[in-house]
Amino acid sequence: xxxxxxxxxxxxxxxxxxxxxxxxxxxxxxxxxxxxxxxxxxxxxxxxxxxxxxxxxxxxxxxxxxxxxxxxxxxxxxxxxxxxxxxxxxxxxxxxxxxxxxxxxxxxxxxxxxxxxxxxxxxxxxxxxxxxxxxxxxxxxxxxxxxxxxxxxxxxxxxxxxxxxxxxxxxxxxxxxxxxxxxxxxxxxxxxxxxxxxxxxxxxxxxxxxxxxxxxxxxxxxxxxxxxxxxxxxxxxxxxxxxxxxxxxxxxxxxxxxxxxxxxxxxxxxxxxxxxxxxxxxxxxxxxxxxxxxxxxxxxxxxxxxxxxxxxxxxxxxxxxxxxxxxxxxxxxxxxxxxxxxxxxxxxxxxxxxxxxxxxxxxxxxxxxxxxxxxxxxxxxxxxxxxxxxxxxxxxxxxxxxxxxxxxxxxxxxxxxxxxxxxxxxxxxxxxxxxxxxxxxxxxxxxxxxxxxxxxxxxxxxxxxxxxxxxxxxxxxxxxxxxxxxxxxxxxxxxxxxxxxxxxxxxxxxxxxxxxxxxxxxxxxxxxxxxxxxxxxxxxxxxxxxxxxxxxxxxxxxxxxxxxxxxxxxxxxxxxxxxxxxxxxxxxxxxxxxxxxxxxxxxxxxxxxxxxxxxxxxxxxxxxxxxxxxxxxxxxxxxxxxxxxxxxxxxxxxxxxxxxxxxxxxxxxxxxxxxxxxxxxxxxxxxxxxxxxxxxxxxxxxxxxxxxxxxxxxxxxxxxxxxxxxxxxxxxxxxxxxxxxxxxxxxxxxxxxxxxxxxxxxxxxxxxxxxxxxxxxxxxxxxxxxxxxxxxxxxxxxxxxxxxxxxxx
Numbered sequence: 101x102x103x104x105x106x107x108x109x110x111x112x113x114x115x116x117x118x119x120x121x122x123x124x125x126x127x128x129x130x131x132x133x134x135x136x137x138x139x140x141x142x143x144x145x146x147x148x149x150x151x152x153x154x155x156x157x158x159x160x161x162x163x164x165x166x167x168x169x170x171x172x173x174x175x176x177x178x179x180x181x182x183x184x185x186x187x188x189x190x191x192x193x194x195x196x197x198x199x200x201x202x203x204x205x206x207x208x209x210x211x212x213x214x215x216x217x218x219x220x221x222x223x224x225x226x227x228x229x230x231x232x233x234x235x236x237x238x239x240x241x242x243x244x245x246x247x248x249x250x251x252x253x254x255x256x257x258x259x260x261x262x263x264x265x266x267x268x269x270x271x272x273x274x275x276x277x278x279x280x281x282x283x284x285x286x287x288x289x290x291x292x293x294x295x296x297x298x299x300x301x302x303x304x305x306x307x308x309x310x311x312x313x314x315x316x317x318x319x320x321x322x323x324x325x326x327x328x329x330x331x332x333x334x335x336x337x338x339x340x341x342x343x344x345x346x347x348x349x350x351x352x353x354x355x356x357x358x359x360x361x362x363x364x365x366x367x368x369x370x371x372x373x374x375x376x377x378x379x380x381x382x383x384x385x386x387x388x389x390x391x392x393x394x395x396x397x398x399x400x401x402x403x404x405x406x407x408x409x410x411x412x413x414x415x416x417x418x419x420x421x422x423x424x425x426x427x428x429x430x431x432x433x434x435x436x437x438x439x440x441x442x443x444x445x446x447x448x449x450x451x452x453x454x455x456x457x458x459x460x461x462x463x464x465x466x467x468x469x470x471x472x473x474x475x476x477x478x479x480x481x482x483x484x485x486x487x488x489x490x491x492x493x494x495x496x497x498x499x500x501x502x503x504x505x506x507x508x509x510x511x512x513x514x515x516x517x518x519x520x521x522x523x524x525x526x527x528x529x530x531x532x533x534x535x536x537x538x539x540x541x542x543x544x545x546x547x548x549x550x551x552x553x554x555x556x557x558x559x560x561x562x563x564x565x566x567x568x569x570x571x572x573x574x575x576x577x578x579x580x581x582x583x584x585x586x587x588x589x590x591x592x593x594x595x596x597x598x599x600x601x602x603x604x605x606x607x608x609x610x611x612x613x614x615x616x617x618x619x620x621x622x623x624x625x626x627x628x629x630x631x632x633x634x635x636x637x638x639x640x641x642x643x644x645x646x647x648x649x650x651x652x653x654x655x656x657x658x659x660x661x662x663x664x665x666x667x668x669x670x671x672x673x674x675x676x677x678x679x680x681x682x683x684x685x686x687x688x689x690x691x692x693x694x695x696x697x698x699x700x701x702x703x704x705x706x707x708x709x710x711x712x713x714x715x716x717x718x719x720x721x722x723x724x725x726x727x728x729x730x731x732x733x734x735x736x737x738x739x740x741x742x743x744x745x746x747x748x749x750x751x752x753x754x755x756x757x758x759x760x761x762x763x764x765x766x767x768x769x770x771x772x773x774x775x776x777x778x779x780x781x782x783x784x785x786x787x788x789x790x791x792x793x794x795x796x797x798x799x800x801x802x803x804x805x806x807x808x809x810x811x812x813x814x815x816x817x818x819x820x821x822x823x824x825x826x827x828x829x830x831x832x833x834x835x836x837x838x839x840x841x842x843x844x845x846x847x848x849x850x851x852x853x854x855x856x857x858x859x860x861x862x863x864x865x866x867x868x869x870x871x872x873x874x875x876x877x878x879x880x881x882x883x884x885x886x887x888x889x890x891x892x893x894x895x896x897x898x899x900x901x902x903x904x905x906x907x908x909x
């Protein structure tokens with residue numbers, strides 16, 4: 101009994117001691133119980149889950165952020181390890197009104213399920229597209245200038261070529277071919293990716309992109325080392341706006357006129373983490389006569405050939421694409437896209453030809469020609485992107501395959517005045533194939549908020565084949581490129597933003613023409629780049645940059661196929677061309693003053709092994725050659741001004757010098773000045789009315805052998821928003837007071853003169869209609885990375901406006 105009483109007293113004493121420790125503290129630790137808070141975020145209108153919405157948990161008593169997360173594809177979020185307390189739950193997402201809720205957890209109920217939480221959109225669906233109107237039309241970044249085309253209401257109903265005329269620093273010729281800083285060696289990308297079609301006909305490809313699909317246009321005049329070794333002009337990257345919307349939406353547009361006729365249709369769908377986008381378009385140019393008057397004089401032979409004739413061209417094209425985007429989770433995503441393009445040209449013409457020596461007519465005849473050419477191209481790409489919890493860290497793997505096919509056919513008849521044949525018909529048939537395979541990987545690592553490293557490797561395999569009627573002339577050209585780069589971005593002394601890098605490229609070239617090995621070459625090049633930028637007071641930026649770039653010739657320059665459509669003026673490529681190498685120094689300044697923008701730059705560029713077309717009178721042949729070294733000084737000024745809130749004036753002036761010295765003869769052209777001017781006025785009225793007028797003047801352009809004559813054209817448009825701004829209808833005109841644009845080109849040498857006058861039908865009238873449909877609910881866009889092959893010198897575009905051939909119609 102005593103033992104039991106003793107044990108009872110001991111037990112009571114222990115209970116008292118334990119109770120004292122809990123009630124008096126006694127130095128013991130407080131027991132902490134944690135739980136979780138879960139919720140599902142729902143769109144209030146569609147009742148669909150909102151993925152990638154941001155959820156933050158803030159403690160009420162000290163306003164300190166405790167926890168946070170992002171909703172998954174089903175709109176669900178779970179915040180773990182939440183201690184009992186009073187909190188504010190903050191929910192936010194682009195396109196929705198922010199939401200704040202007071203929540204409380206306790207030791208008794210540590211887990212809290214909030215169920216469905218409704219988010220309300222800030223605007224109705226289609227109006228949400230205009231939310232980004234808060235973004236300025238022009239943005240200046242350390243390595244590029246961005247023109248936000250979606251802020252310009254006057255672009256509706258047009259195409260990418262129309263948009264390009266409004267982009268700072270970009271000059272567009274009459275066919276729609278862009279140039280930068282006096283150089284037509286510009287690489288145009290779509291969402292950072294190249295296309296085989298762009299490398300052959302930039303103007304045609306741009307006409308197939310509706311203006312309504314363009315989000316912005318990036319102008320990169322000083323590309324960093326992460327880009328392929330690009331040419332003297334720079335990069336123009338068109339960013340579309342079709343991969344950021346939940347639901348089904350699209351756009352249909354139609355433009356009908358006296359010259360160009362275009363139709364485009366796009367359909368996009370996104371549900372949860374899967375997005376599908378597709379498009380189809382076509383264009384047709386109504387045939388019109390282009391008159392060409394050509395004179396060739398050879399002084400040593402005292403010969404003179406005079407041609408006066410016309411050609412009527414028929415042009416049509418169509419394209420289509422489909423793409424898939426899938427977000428595996430918040431850190432991994434896949435995308436793939438396939439695009440098909442088909443362009444066809446056909447021209448029939450007739451010229452009266454007179455051949456004479458010492459003013460004595462030898463013969464007169466009629467040259468009748470019928471030519472056809474086509475280009476079709478398939479581009480397929482696939483990308484994998486991985487990010488981490490470390491903001492800014494990113495790893496990507498990208499692959500692309502491009503398959504192009506070019507065909508050229510012609511038949512030329514020489515007919516005497518009595519109708520008999522002067523000579524047998526001249527026929528030509530050439531098929532070119534250009535297959536290209538690319539694989540690259542890129543990695544970005546941010547050391548801090550002010551310092552990051554970009555690095556990557558890339559391989560390109562190109563196989564170009566050109567087959568003629570005679571198998572002995574078949575041409576096989578292989579070009580393999582391997583590259584590695586590194587770019588470091590950092591803040592210098594808290595005053596300057598610096599972006600510097602180095603790219604190394606190895607090129608291996610081999611080729612066979614006919615039955616023998618004609619060339620085999622390999623070389624390694626280093627391409628440094630650096631950009632130093634400083635932000636000044638008053639939203640102004642000063643930038644200094646230097647880079648080195650290469651531009652390799654593409655198929656149109658290399659193809660040795662002899663085009664004898666005009667026996668007096670034959671054309672042929674040159675497979676022995678070397679790439680151009682350019683060193684560029686640029687100083688730029690930009691400022692924003694009460695909504696107005698001024699962007700000015702000056703630059704100095706040296707280019708070795710300049711590629712230009714040359715005329716050889718003894719062979720009656722125009723081909724390409726590395727003509728020498730060019731030193732060029734230049735300047736560009738772009739400005740916008742708003743006299744009234746809805747009245748925008750815009751202007752661009754570009755100037756550069758041409759001073760080329762031939763590497764073989766040491767002959768110099770002397771210093772010539774090339775310049776261009778663009779001016780535009782746009783006014784928006786109440787009721788959805790918009791109007792604009794513009795004018796372009798491109799002065800004479802100097803070449804090694806001669807000059808390309810000046811061009812001036814002008815136009816205007818009226819547009820009206822209808823159907824609650826879902827549709828736009830408009831009228832556009834071009835050069836209403838003159839049917840033809842007269843262009844005078846001349847090439848001269850020690851023993852010859854070649855003179856050409858082109859009368860190009862330009863006047864046109866057209867109407868256009870554009871309609872947006874579908875339900876749009878934006879989700880946070882992810883920055884996609886892909887392949888960008890920027891190293892090939894493209895055709896001189898403008899259908900020979902600078903090289904002696906008639907422009908395209």
